[in-house]
Amino acid sequence: MLRSRCNTSFTVPISDAYAGVMANGSLLSPALRAGFDVNYNDSYWDDCFRCYEENHGACGFDSDSGNSICICGDRLCPGASAGAVAVLAGISLCFWLFVRQRRIKKAAQIMSKDLSTPPSSATKGRTTPTTNYSMTTSSYNTTxxxxxxxxxxxxxxxxxxxxxxxxxxxxxxxxxxxSKELGDGGFGTVYYGLLYDGRAVAVKRLYENNMRRAEQFMNEIEILAKLRHKNLVTLYGCTSRHSRELLLVYEYISNGTVADHLHGSRHSPDSDLSAWRVRMNIAIETADALAFLHASDVIHRDVKTTNILLDDDFHVKVADFGLSRLFPTHVTHVSTAPQGTPGYVDPEYYQCYQLTDKSDVYSFGVVLMELVTSLQAVDTCRHRHDINLANMAVSRIQNQQLEEMVDACLGFDKDYAVRRMVTSVAALAFRCLQQEREMRPSMNEVLATLRRIERENDGGGDQKAEVVDIVVDDDVGLLQNVPPPVLSPDSVGNDKWVSFLSFLLLLLTHSKVGHSSTKKFIFDH
Structure with missing residues (x-):
């Protein structure tokens, strides 16, 4: 018998082989400190599942009544008390119907061995010479x-x-x-699979020791089942919640992740991702997917390059919605414990426990800087002030040292169009990485800015470039030691501000502090 600090007792059965440990108190203490696994049956699974599914609440337990309860915020969910009685009545009714149906089916099977069965994915779409039918039933109503x-x-x-x-x-x-493993994340392992109907799929197997796997399982199904976008991964299906394990089935995306190509197993100087325009398109398609999610009241909450999949043509599929949240309309934020990946988590969310759509914007700012630099979001091998890529990027941009970070394979030093686009994207990332969420643009503004940057450079043939002499004196040099002006909420999304900041970065990157000199710059009318 073990006793916790809250005076709640519980019994843990042990093997006879360990009876000697229990008898010897000196051996018991280190054994307990080393930890042990307890396998148990959750008799409240259905109640908790219904609590989450119907009320989006948290499952609790009333020690006085011995029943599970459904908690919404700081109080019981509406109808939770009456619901317990209804659940018991429902279970009894379902059991009676199940027994009755089983008897009927048994009798029918004795009379005939030729009854048809619903098609699986193995026979889906096939027809017989005499019949052509399909069958869809309500959720979990099949045997x-x-x-x-x-x-x-x-x-x-x-x-x-x-x-x-x-x-x-x-x-x-x-x-x-x-050998079929495609990836191994924080919540499960993804495997390559081939269904009976010939479809190639990615199967996510949630970790058994993940205590929140049921919630993450439900999150992905509820979000991906109702949302369709060309840049969101498609969910084909899942196992029953009564299955041996919780599995999710997605379309198979063959070309790995953005992280793989930037600094992982697929990284290569000859990769298509070494071209800036490919990276620019990845940024635009990812922003498009996130803007769509936000318009659908969904916050991804785990935006990172390992969750951005690429097909053979380097088009984006945003994946992994296990941490995502449905965001209620007409509210400014959702208070919840911070979750996400180190290096990508919004600092205000981490400090204040307030999740907003601007939390995704911050994470996307880190993704933009990864596309610009090919550096990892967190790297303990870098200088201690540069371990976090977001901090490193803000510092370099404020000190006019962007050029030191840019991936050399992009042609930043040689190609003017690339230089201008990269500088503009870095300026946008700087806005996304602001500490206060009010200073960040919305995802729609981010998408519009990226499209404008691409459009201006695609239409570069219609613009005339002019070489001008700019005198860089001490006053301009002093600007290098001054942080960029603080953005006001009203100025966020202003194209003129982005153009000015981009030009200022370009100007100051080439200037020398404290020396008057003449520099030649090219800018567009």
């Missing part, structure tokens, strides 16, 4: 076992996506063979 033995999930759907059986996905991934 499935806890291990998911019915191939294809019996043709059922959940939130409009197909329910697969565990056995089908286990076979598709060759029993989750290590």
């Amino acid at each position: 499935t076992t806890g291990s998911g033995s019915v191939r294809g999930g019996g043709g059922s759907t959940y939130f409009g996506v197909q329910v697969f059986s565990f056995d089908e996905l286990e076979e598709a991934t060759e029993n989750f063979d290590r």
Whole structure:
């Protein structure tokens, strides 16, 4: 019998082989400190699942009544008390119906061995000489076992996506063979799989020790099932919540992630990603996907280059919505514990526990600087002031040292058009990385600015370049020691400010402090 500080007792059964440890108190203490695993059955799973699904609440436990409760904010969810009674009645009714249905089915099977069964993904789309039918049932209404033995999930759907059986996905991934692993993230491992119908898929297997896997499982289904965008990864389906494991099935994107190409296993000087225009298109398509999410009241909350997938033509598919939140309309923020990846987390969200759409904007600012520099968001091998790429970028831009950070393969020193675009994108990233969220642009403004930068350079043939002499005196030199002006909320998104900041960065990058000299600059009418 173990006793915690809150005076709640619980019993942990142990193997007979360890009886000697229990008898010897000197051995018990170090054994407990070393830790141990406890396997248990969650008898409140359905109640907690319904709490999250219907009320978006948190599941709790009433020790007085011995029942689970559903908590919304700092109070019980509406109808939670009455709901407990309704749940018990519902369970009893469902059990009676289940037994009755089973008896009927058994009798029918005795009378005939030729009853048809719903098609799985193995037979989906096939026809027989005498019939051509498809079947869709309400969520989890088909006959499935806890291990998911019915191939294809019996043709059922959940939130409009197909329910697969565990056995089908286990076979598709060759029993989750290590050679099929595509990636290993914070919440699960992704495997390559091939379904019976020939579709190549990516199967995410959530970690067993992830205590929030049910919430993340539901998040991805609820968000991706209802949203369709060319730059969002497509969710094909999932396993039943009664399955042996929680698995998610996505379209397979073959060309890895942006991180792989910038500083990972696919990094190469000959990669298409060494061309700035490819990186510019990645920035635009990612911003387009995030702007779409925000317009749909969804905050991604884990924007990073490892969650930006690329197809063979280097088009973007934003993925991994396990941490995403549905953002209620007409509210300024959602108070929640900070989650995300170090190096990408909005500092205001981290300090104040207030999640907003500007939190995604901050993370996207880090992504922009990765595209400009090919550096990792966090690298402990760098100088201690530069470990965090966001801090490093802000410091370099404020000190007119952007050129030191730019990836040499982009041609920043040789190609004027690239130089101008990179400088403008860095200026935009600087705005996204502001400490206070009010100083950051919205995702729509970010997208509009990126498209304008690309459009101005694509239409460069219609613009005339003029060489002018600019006298750089001590007054201009002094500007190098002054931080950029603070943005007001009203000025955010102002194209003139972006153009001015870009030009100022370009000007000061080439000037020398404290020396009067004449420099030649090219700028557009």
